Amino acid sequence: MIKTGFIIKNLCKKFKIEDDEHIVFSDISLEIPGDKITVILGESGCGKTTLLRILSNLDTSDKGEVSYIDNKHKIKPKVGVVFQESRLMPWLTVKENISFHSKKMDDKDLNKYLSMMKLEKFKNSYPSELSGGMANRVSIARALSYNPDILLMDEPFAALDYFTRRKMQKEVINIHEKTKKGVVFVTHNIDEALAIADKILVIKKDKSIKEFIIKDDYSRDLGNSYYIDLKKIILNELGEE
Numbered sequence: 001m002i003k004t005g006f007i008i009k010n011l012c013k014k015f016k017i018e019d020d021e022h023i024v025f026s027d028i029s030l031e032i033p034g035d036k037i038t039v040i041l042g043e044s045g046c047g048k049t050t051l052l053r054i055l056s057n058l059d060t061s062d063k064g065e066v067s068y069i070d071n072k073h074k075i076k077p078k079v080g081v082v083f084q085e086s087r088l089m090p091w092l093t094v095k096e097n098i099s100f101h102s103k104k105m106d107d108k109d110l111n112k113y114l115s116m117m118k119l120e121k122f123k124n125s126y127p128s129e130l131s132g133g134m135a136n137r138v139s140i141a142r143a144l145s146y147n148p149d150i151l152l153m154d155e156p157f158a159a160l161d162y163f164t165r166r167k168m169q170k171e172v173i174n175i176h177e178k179t180k181k182g183v184v185f186v187t188h189n190i191d192e193a194l195a196i197a198d199k200i201l202v203i204k205k206d207k208s209i210k211e212f213i214i215k216d217d218y219s220r221d222l223g224n225s226y227y228i229d230l231k232k233i234i235l236n237e238l239g240e241e
């Protein structure tokens with residue numbers, strides 16, 4: 001059992017749509033370490049966002065238990081959430097957006113996050129003056145400024161071009177290595193999962209979860225046979241091969 005992180009037991013979630021019920025999860029159990037990068041991978045509509053919303057307390061489960069332990073003690077974790085759209089306030093500058101939820105943030109902390117996300121030169125810019133990757137960096141800095149126990153990211157780079165996306169994936173690894181914070185990263189992109197994950201949780205068509213652990217360091221060559229084979233296995237689990 002993990003020492004720090006989310007422990008999810010027998011989770012059930014359904015949505016009522018008019019007189020009908022849509023079951024997203026009927027009984028899933030999993031562990032998400034609080035000190036690693038865990039990628040939740042699955043096809044569109046399989047329930048990735050729903051799971052993330054439950055972890056971040058934006059939604060509730062119907063049955064089951066979701067707890068977070070820190071060195072074996074149950075705690076209510078502080079979570080930082082990054083969405084696909086940056087959700088920045090257009091009338092605030094970069095530095096004002098970052099400190100918006102952390103009114104007590106001093107300049108030292110603000111500068112730490114600006115520097116970590118390479119935003120120093122843009123601290124007085126408005127969101128309309130930023131590229132997509134820059135806006136992403138601001139929303140990550142904002143989530144980190146809250147000093148969360150764990151960072152939850154819901155397809156944060158889906159709208160970015162290939163090169164910016166690769167850069168941002170490396171940023172996630174950098175943040176994880178610098179802050180030692182756990183990251184839960186939702187994507188439907190297998191290459192993205194293989195590039196950044198310590199652990200991949202595949203949500204299968206039958207809604208069971210298949211787990212893969214990657215023990216490799218982060219200078220990964222996805223063209224080598226280990227990753228090519230792993231990708232085939234994951235595609236198979238997703239029912240795509």
Ligand SMILES: Nc1ncnc2c1ncn2[C@@H]1O[C@H](COP(=O)(O)OP(=O)(O)OP(=O)(O)O)[C@@H](O)[C@H]1O
Pocket residue numbers: 015016017022024042043044045046047048049050051188
């Ligand atoms: N508020 C809601 N009311 C009714 N149904 C919902 C609601 N939220 C999600 N669903 C349904 O639950 C299922 C899971 O949705 P969810 O957004 O979690 O999937 P996802 O894997 O994140 O998809 P995508 O990759 O397309 O974002 C979908 O069938 C969706 O239509």
